[in-house]
Amino acid sequence: MAPFEPTYCPHCATALTPLAEHGTLRPTCPACGFIWYRNPVPAAGVILVEEGRVLLVRRKFEPRAGSWCLPAGFMEAGETPEETAVRELREETGLEARLTGLFHVYAGFDDPRVRAVLILYTAERTGGTLAPGDDAIEAEWFSLRSPPADIAFAAHREALAERLARG
Numbered sequence: 001m002a003p004f005e006p007t008y009c010p011h012c013a014t015a016l017t018p019l020a021e022h023g024t025l026r027p028t029c030p031a032c033g034f035i036w037y038r039n040p041v042p043a044a045g046v047i048l049v050e051e052g053r054v055l056l057v058r059r060k061f062e063p064r065a066g067s068w069c070l071p072a073g074f075m076e077a078g079e080t081p082e083e084t085a086v087r088e089l090r091e092e093t094g095l096e097a098r099l100t101g102l103f104h105v106y107a108g109f110d111d112p113r114v115r116a117v118l119i120l121y122t123a124e125r126t127g128g129t130l131a132p133g134d135d136a137i138e139a140e141w142f143s144l145r146s147p148p149a150d151i152a153f154a155a156h157r158e159a160l161a162e163r164l165a166r167g
Contacts, residue, residue, distance in 0.1 A: 005027055005036065005038065006027060006036055009029035009031065009032060009034050010034070011029065011032050011034050012029060012031050012032045012034070014029050014030065014031040014032065016028060016029055016034075016036065017030055019035075021035055026038075038115070039115075040107070040108075040114070040115040040116055040117045041074055041075075041114040041115070041116050041117070042074070042075045042081065042084075042116070042117050042119065043072055043073060043074045043075065043084070043108070043116045043117065043118045043119070044072060044073075044075060044081040044082070044084035044085040044088065044118070044119040044120070044121070045070045045071050045072020045073065045084075045085055045088055045089070045118065045119075045120055045121070046070065046071050046072070046085050046086075046088070046089045046097060046099070046120070046121055046122075046123045047070055047103050047120050047121070047122060047123075047159055047160075047163055048071070048089065048095070048097060048122075048123050048124075048125065049122075049144065049163060050125065050141070052143060052144055052145075053141040053142060053143055053144065054070075054141070054142055054143075054144050054147065054160065054163065055070075055071065055093060055095070055130075055139065055140075055141055056068045056069065056070060056071075056139070056140060056141075056142055056147065056148070056151075057069060057070075057071050057092045057093060057132060057136035057138065057139045057140075058132070058136060058137050058138035058139075058140075059135065059136065059137070059152055060135045060136060060137045061135050063111060063112050063113065063152070064152040064153070066137075066150070067150045067151065067152035068142075068147070068148045068150060068151055068152060069151060069152040069153060069156045070120065070156050070159060070160075071088050071089045071092045071093050071136070071139075072085070072088055072118060072120070072156075073087075073088040073091075073092075073135075074116075081119045081121075082099055082121065085099060085119070085120075085121045085123070086099065086123075089123070090128065091133055091134035092132065092133060092134050092135065092136040092139065093128070093130060093131070093132065093133070093136065093139040094128045094129050094130055094131040094132075094133055094139070095125055095127070095128040095129075095130060096125070096126045096127040096128040097123035097124060097125050097126055098123060098124055098126050099121045099122070099123050100121075100122045100123055100124055101121065101122045102119070102120075102121055102122075103120040103121055103122050103159065103162075103163070104120055104159060104162060105117065105118065105119050105120070106118040106120070106155035106158060106159065107155070108153060108154075108155045109154070110153055110154050110155075111153060116155075118153075118155045118156075118159075120159055144160070144163060144164045145164065147160050
């Protein structure tokens with residue numbers, strides 16, 4: 001699935017044409033000058049580790065349904081990245097947590113829907129009962145040393161490797 005790009009100007013309905021803008025071809029309106037910028041979409045999540053095990057969820061929906069990933073998702077309007085991370089953890093795993101720090105920020109280039117900026121936080125569990133929910137069909141703890149082979153996104157694979165390297 002290709003990311004959405006409009007055919008017509010959302011302001012005046014004129015057909016957009018590709019024009020070079022700052023060295024990049026972008027859909028541009030020849031009538032009113034509107035330029036369609038395909039900017040990255042912010043996402044946030046949690047890398048929750050307890051006793052050498054990391055919490056992962058199995059995706060319910062495409063892209064990469066059935067693959068494993070960190071509890072994470074796209075920010076909603078009006079949310080901070082921190083609020084998004086805590087919400088996504090709760091929705092996908094049933095667990096409550098307190099964020100303990102920023103883990104790392106990753107560029108997500110392999111989601112066919114959008115280009116993402118993934119903001120991952122470390123956290124400690126404060127409550128809840130582990131149960132998959134929202135867009136997760138499973139939630140499970142895995143050894144940091146042997147996560148499943150089918151991790152959905154490159155940024156998640158990088159984060160798991162980085163977390164293992166940090167000890």
